[in-house]
Amino acid sequence: MTSSSDNSQPAGLDCGGKRSATPLSAASVPSDKAVSPLRSATAVQDTGSLSRTAWIAAVFCLLVSGYMLYQHVLAAERDPWKSPQLLALKEKLRATPTDEAVKTEIRRLDLEFRQRYKRRLALDVTGGWLLVGGVAVLLLTASQSAKLQLLPWRPKLRADVAGEARTLSARARWSVTALGVLTGMGLLTLALSATSPLPRSAAELDKLLGKGGESELAANVPNLAEFQANWPQFRGSDGGGATTNERFELNSSSVIWKTPIPAPGYNSPIVWSNRVFISGGDAVKREVFCFDAVGGKLLWQRAIENVPGSPAKPPEISDATGWAAPTMATDGRRAFAIFVNGDLAAVNFDGSLAWAKHLGVPKNAYGHAASLAVAPGKLIVQWDQDEEAPGGSKLLAFDCVTGKQLWERSKPTHGSWASPIIATAAGKSQIITLALPFVMSHALADGSELWRADVMEGEITPSPITAGGLVVAVSPNTGLLGLRMDGAGDVTKSHVAWKAEDNIPDVTSPVSNGEVVFTVTSSGGLACFDLKDGKQVWQHELELEVQASPAIAGKQLLLISTKGDLISLLAGREFKEQGRSKLEDTFHASPALADGRLFLRGATNLWCLAAERKKAE
């Protein structure tokens, strides 16, 4: 291949007569010995001074640049956003949010960093101008010096043009080859040394997300029947405190076993299959306990400790609440517990810790007492705090398997010790919560608010239930309310079906058999209300102190007083006591019913009662 300038004639020696040929004479070609005017003594002297000036300017520029670079390196440690010192103080503040000394130190340090930042900016501007001046002097003097040192270029005799071209081509080929080899090796090294946890295909992605039938996630989600057959959270699978298939004859032989509880707590037992779970603890140690539901043996106990972010110094806790007030929950594979200091943990059924995280120390007048709620794959935490608490009240959802937070919703509420329940209404799974001043409903899927009713007053302790398509909620200062669940937005004026104002409980939660609602006050005032219109059907004074919420087993209403009086009544439209038994213990926790057994947590022992099991009539 040739270029377009191919020419068969020898070049250069014949101009074709278009101009006069004036060969260069020897006289016109400067000899090697001639002294160029640029090399005169004065020129040499000037060159020297220019060169020295250029060097001084270069050193000056290097010094200025070096100092500015040094300041940049130091700046990383004093970044107001990422300073390790500041981050450590902020972590400390999270653990102890009321520590004024830490707040003061954070403010002081933050201000100091910002002031340093501004000073550094000003220094950079000054340094920049100095650099400009230095570089300008450098360029000018260097260019002048180069000009004075410039020697005229002289053509050279090239004896072997072809040889030089071949040599050049060969060298160029080798250099390109070397570049190619280096590039290839570098890229190959980079490629082979890189790893990635990202799935390589759609199938692997589905497996990671648990969409396949063999996925761990799918295998770990119990079905609805399993949920309903057990007692997986506070007051049962729906939080209503009722079960339909049991009937208990209560007498002295009803107690199957009782087992000492190793640690104190007010939370109620939960049951799944042949396991009973409770939690307990104090300022030193918090634990989850697992008992055998058949024989009452303590199978294992797991301490919940060293949770990342959990404060080293235990917060102040009210004795009336204790460290383990919220009732646990289980999804049939893991048992979940939350403690008053904000530690949330999941324990596998074999006693090993699945995951644990710290939600922060809640700011709550009596201490956090809202129990956990569980739905397939989701663990719900009602995080209501005092009005002035930082961060405010929230509703949180976590993945049961991994503990990662699925969603979080702020709530315009405060001051609640009631527990959330999950119910299905209007075609949606709803999370119902009570707090000041609202009864609220959130969608289980993403936590978005569905409706709210401004009806709550007082210290919100009783938890809600659902019955007959209504949410039955206790507003301690105002009454017992029935609200329809098919609303949207603010339903205060549109969806309150009825309201009852007498015999309103202050601690215990109501229970319903689908026709009537039963409540019991702390002083033992038992009342029955019609579910349809809220009218009181009957009322009876038991003259007992009652802190545990009542339960319904079939047609039996079961109550346990603080001093251990276990009473069975007819769950109907007339007051009729069917049996009574005395248990030597102190009871604050609500009963759990599962598989023909009644589980009660006393201050000292965990009790299991059973009777001749009969089918519901």
Add this chain to the structure above:
Amino acid sequence: MSQTEAPESFPSPRPTPLRKGSGRIVRRISVKLSTGFAGYASAKKNAGNSCSLSPSEGERVRVRGRSAWPALLILLILNFVAVAEPRFPPPDFTETNHQIPGTTTPAARAELLQYLDVGVLFTCLGVAVWFVHKQRSRRGLFWLGIFSLAYFGFWRLGCVCAIGAPQNIILGLFDASYAVPLTVIAFFAAPLLVALFAGRAFCAGVCPHGALQDLLLIKPVKVPAWLEHALGVLPFIFLGFGLTFAATGTGFPICRYDPIVPIFRLSGPNLLIALAALTLVLGMFVGRPYCRFLCPYGALLKLASLTAKWRVRVTPDLCTQCQLCANSCPFGAMREPSASKTDPKFLAPDRRRLGWLLLLLPVLIAGGAWIGSLLAVPVSKLNPTVELAERYIRQQQSPVDYGVMTPETLSLQRAERDPEAVLKSATDLRQRFWLACLIFGGWTGLVIGVKLASLSLRTTRTDFEPDRGACFACARCFRSCPQELVRIGQMPASEVPQTAVAVNT
């Protein structure tokens, strides 16, 4: 081309009549421009006695003298280059829950002004072609470069520019939701169209990057030709790299890692500021380092100018091979005449070598494609979605408490709201990267293979002329030619040397 025929070139310019003694006047002007220090008086004296200086040397002296002042002007406003600061973080309003107002996006530039930019581009291209081929004026190109530097560089902040435009085009081809603006298409296409007909006139006086580097050149160091050939491959590889990233929607690395744009914008990340400083220092000694060894758009212009109808020629007339222009190009673009006869004993080996290299070409392409396909994993990590997905998966394997929020943990929390979408998007992107990197690897193999083959071709050249692809059409070499001096009246035709020394043997 026959020596008896006029070369195919732009219509011959008429000689410009000058006043008598214009040579001395020109030399006095050059002295006044090279000012202000101890060397001033001597420079004046020496310039006054510079009759023995060849025209090319005098031209170089004048050019360097002028270059210092614009460089100073630029550097006066370059002080902001040193201020490469991260954005000032807002205070933490955790306690008061103060809501920081959301950031707003400034309105897009008025459409009329965008078309004005295109109009200025077209005008500058036309003026550059006129200066290169008609006027053959280095001074004209110099001042056009100053204007381009001021307008496209410091006024328009280097954006939109032709260098980054290929990325917009490729993104528009692979992303149906991305509409390439007409102005970007104009910036991409216009210089290429001009190059097809008139060579790299865009590089001569329109590209702000080249104009800046031109001004900084003080003492050019000749890069060995064999090294220049090797480094000349890099722009093509960088082009492939940039288009790979743009096609996957990851970003525009040609713009992001442009070492000269931070100078125009007087700010930038620390790394880019360092690269800018390095480029400036390098540019004082190596002619146009970015243009020659990195500019990806220059790779396209190089290909387009190979077919240019009007080529840049050193001599406006016949080449007498006086060699006075041989050292006049600081950018290594000057090519010397080849030997008139090829030694027959080298013909067979040359042909064999060429044959083997052509056979090797598909192997290089395949090998490059294979290596490229393996690059999908590390390269895709540069995509923010892929990086976030990987971080999310790692976080699941070893759960951590978030603690105090940092930008990284905030992004991770956002990912946890919808991990399925993030993971699916990242997996899809990884697949796209696999294909893009495979093509990039094949392209790299092709570039290297074609370069090796081209180095095995025999070229026959009778004149001293600039390489079509490598010549920036800057007109520095024109005044080194005695024929040019005759054309502009600076030298009588009788003094034109025939041949200083024999060249072709």
